[in-house]
């Protein structure tokens with residue numbers, strides 16, 4: 001089982017929920033682009049090495065791993081237990097320093113940052129979603145979100161409540177806003193965790209086995225939401241999972257084995273068109289789970 005949270009100090013766990021990034025002006029749902037530019041990578045890792053232990057006990061968890069992720073895409077990271085998925089997720093999400101290699105995000109080499117800069121980067125740009133939800137037991141669903149906005153962004157009480165309620169409503173949780181985690185089902189708890197990740201409008205969402213504790217209906221709902229976060233809000237989403245049923249929801253599927261990344265695997269049947277100038281015409285209905293390109297189709301526009 002992957003446990004990304006083991007790479008977090010308790011303080012980082014708490015602070016990682018917050019962002020000082022101002023809310024985007026437009027509600028992302030109203031801004032689903034019919035045509036979106038396929039941009040370059042927003043997150044680019046090269047030559048990552050990471051080991052644990054020493055001597056005969058030494059484990060090489062990452063062995064020269066390079067990967068590129070783009071905004072607006074949902075990426076799955078799969079592979080057998082112990083293949084290095086959680087380690088890779090932790091290294092590229094600014095939680096675990098590699099022994100060697102580079103991770104470039106938002107135009108910066110994140111592992112050249114000092115601790116303060118790293119913390120600011122996590123706060124401003126990253127959201128983390130864990131298998132175990134990581135909700136505060138004493139807070140209601142609404143308060144889980146409000147605290148992010150009030151403490152993280154300095155939002156006033158009224159504004160925080162309005163924004164929290166809007167996101168809870170978008171995730172079908174309006175009638176659960178007053179409940180504490182102990183009174184919620186696993187699926188509801190994970191949706192609250194996603195709402196909390198969403199409310200800060202992150203550029204990057206990193207999720208470690210977010211559906212493994214859920215039944216298939218709830219799991220499907222959760223991956224559908226992650227899909228929407230990438231597509232409608234333009235976030236770069238990376239999900240570690242063992243569940244092959246999630247594959248049709250993904251833009252790209254990366255396989256790891258023995259600390260190495262295998263070739264990018266295709267996800268689902270052709271539903272879009274790539275033009276040579278890299279403009280992607282997304283022909284899927286905005287609120288349907290996205291179907292994917294098996295092979296990019298290049299159309300001669302001349």
Ligand SMILES: Nc1ncnc2c1ncn2[C@@H]1O[C@H](COP(=O)(O)OP(=O)(O)OP(=O)(O)O)[C@@H](O)[C@H]1O
Nearest residue numbers: 001002003052059061080081082083084085086087
């Ligand atoms: N903190 C640690 N100390 C020692 N070894 C570690 C540590 N973290 C990971 N490892 C080792 O590194 C290798 C990769 O572990 P990692 O958790 O990244 O794999 P994984 O693919 O996520 O596995 P799973 O699917 O079981 O969660 C494993 O052999 C693991 O035992």
